[in-house]
Ligand code: SF4
């Protein structure tokens with residue numbers, strides 16, 4: 023579609039839209055990913071890290087001084103925002119402190135069961151898989167109860183509820199709990215690993231601690247009906263808890279569309295248009311500080327059913343030009359970027375105007 027060259031300027035003539043646009047541009051962050059440990063105190067069913075061959079098989083004995091030098095070099099490479107992951111980064115806080123010597127912002131992916139040094143400058147995304155009953159079933163412990171005890175009311179924390187086939191109906195209960203604890207919550211969608219899918223299909227029979235209860239008939243994968251239900255429940259939660267739920271209506275619509283969200287190479291099964299894979303600066307480092315440019319931030323995940331929030335937000339955000347056809351389309355796109363920043367920047371306040379218009 024050819025667009026009048028001044029289409030963007032036309033939308034930005036609105037001072038409210040301009041203010042949000044200028045604000046999100048000010049907060050541009052350059053992200054790369056780091057698995058800082060392969061240890062975890064849990065073994066969750068269908069774990070993206072342990073249920074596969076591309077994350078866990080690396081040495082985990084790099085010394086602290088090497089980590090310091092490494093993070094300094096990453097900052098010099100132009101990275102401004104590390105995604106610190108693992109397995110469980112809270113188990114290696116000396117490495118998080120080494121990262122903090124080079125970065126004044128970043129994000130730690132954690133299961134929320136261990137206290138993380140409040141002096142670290144990072145946001146925390148705390149993985150949530152459901153209520154006490156589903157936590158025991160999928161994760162072997164009351165993970166959310168512990169996380170709320172440790173991080174309720176902590177403004178570093180976003181509780182990240184990963185919706186799966188078996189936990190969508192618990193979402194309202196959990197949003198209420200997080201709201202009552204004075205915290206914020208957002209949503210992700212379960213994205214199976216290639217190994218998990220092979221096991222469900224019966225073409226791989228390895229038994230592991232992260233594949234205990236799933237079967238072809240009863241597993242975590244979201245089908246089209248689940249996606250539709252998840253979209254409706256998330257919409258209701260956004261409307262009912264606007265200060266607690268950090269999520270975007272347009273993102274919700276996009277991530278809930280049936281079928282693969284990415285263009286898939288029929289031979290390799292890999293996404294050809296994944297913005298994480300295609301960004302020249304993004305690398306996913308293993309625990310031995312090696313990396314491979316054929317890997318994204320979640321290298322075991324099957325691209326055909328990938329709905330991981332980092333990849334889907336990146337997909338939408340990279341396509342500003344596709345959202346210039348109308349003011350509404352542009353505002354909805356801008357709201358996704360605004361939401362992404364609220365998930366990443368400590369103290370960031372979302373635009374109320376966009377929240378109203380994007381719904
Ligand atoms: S999903 Fe996260 S918390 Fe659970 S086993 Fe995997 S790394 Fe650990």
Ligand code: SF4
Nearest residue numbers: 293296318325328333
């Ligand atoms: S983030 Fe990209 S490369 Fe990784 S699984 Fe998802 S679509 Fe594939």
